[in-house]
Amino acid sequence: MARYPLPPLAIVVWVQTTSNLRPSLWDDVVLAPGQRALNIAMNDEAIHLSVVIPAFEEVAGLGGALGEVRCYLESCPFSSEVLVVVDGGTDGTLGMVRDLAGAWPSLVVLDNEVNRGKGYSVQRGMLTARGRYRLFSDADLSTPISEADRLMAAIDAGGDMAIGSRTMPDSDVRVRQVWWRESMGRMFNQIVRRMAVSDVLDTQCGFKCFRHDVAERIFARQRMTRFSFDVELLWIARKLGYRVVEVPVTWVNDPISRVHPVSDSLRMLVDLVRLRLYDWRGAYQNEDGAIS
Numbered sequence: 001m002a003r004y005p006l007p008p009l010a011i012v013v014w015v016q017t018t019s020n021l022r023p024s025l026w027d028d029v030v031l032a033p034g035q036r037a038l039n040i041a042m043n044d045e046a047i048h049l050s051v052v053i054p055a056f057e058e059v060a061g062l063g064g065a066l067g068e069v070r071c072y073l074e075s076c077p078f079s080s081e082v083l084v085v086v087d088g089g090t091d092g093t094l095g096m097v098r099d100l101a102g103a104w105p106s107l108v109v110l111d112n113e114v115n116r117g118k119g120y121s122v123q124r125g126m127l128t129a130r131g132r133y134r135l136f137s138d139a140d141l142s143t144p145i146s147e148a149d150r151l152m153a154a155i156d157a158g159g160d161m162a163i164g165s166r167t168m169p170d171s172d173v174r175v176r177q178v179w180w181r182e183s184m185g186r187m188f189n190q191i192v193r194r195m196a197v198s199d200v201l202d203t204q205c206g207f208k209c210f211r212h213d214v215a216e217r218i219f220a221r222q223r224m225t226r227f228s229f230d231v232e233l234l235w236i237a238r239k240l241g242y243r244v245v246e247v248p249v250t251w252v253n254d255p256i257s258r259v260h261p262v263s264d265s266l267r268m269l270v271d272l273v274r275l276r277l278y279d280w281r282g283a284y285q286n287e288d289g290a291i292s
Helices: 008-020 033-042 062-074 093-102 118-128 145-156 179-195 212-221 229-239 263-280
Strands: 049-055 080-086 107-111 133-137 161-165 172-175 207-211 244-248 250-252
Touching: 049 062, 049 118, 049 145, 062 080, 062 093, 062 145, 080 093, 080 118, 093 107, 107 118, 118 133, 118 212, 118 229, 133 145, 133 212, 145 161, 145 207, 145 244, 161 212, 207 212, 212 229, 229 244, 229 263
Parallel strands: 049 080, 049 133, 080 107, 161 244, 172 250
Antiparallel strands: 133 207, 161 207
């Protein structure tokens, strides 16, 4: 593959990123995605749906959200598990979730011990999960968990991964963000479409579902640990030739957001450059070593 000179901005970021081309997860999880997927496919007792929820200081609302998830899953005619990845914090989230797990055998608690980022937490949960379908959802359930039916149906119809969208004609956005957040979100999305993923309307909706073998291959290649990981997942999916289906979903804005519209947007723009650099370095290679 021909390699081209890097622009000045890319060279600055390069110094920060070349030492971290491997995922920051445990090697025994990351190194054998194909074998793990094969074992799941051959196991008749495999879990049907895994729900991964990253949680950082969510003690106020997570209990109610997990109650909704449990009610939904227990009404479904298939086996399931819920993995809550507690990403540090001091508000008692870990203890609360562990208490719930004592009376809910399908609830798995993963403790990062320190704050590692949403992307890291989702990656850890998705590579620990055992389900044929693996879905991650924001802890506030801005998209109701019942919308998992629509995403799994999209995969059954031929998709490799299905992502919730708040911007399609049939999307049902019941409580909107304040106007300036929406405006900045649209601006960022236009930049993402120009620099990375041109054919996805909504990259940042925190509600995405994957077939198990697709999840193994994509998340084993993930490098970004914070909010930009959504774009990276879509980039990797395209590199590996997977079909991404965008599905309109119901969405209710949570006014309490940890995403800072200015500083986090700037970090995400830098991450778009990092993504290009990772790709240039071959970080998203196929398993046979060839660049897609």
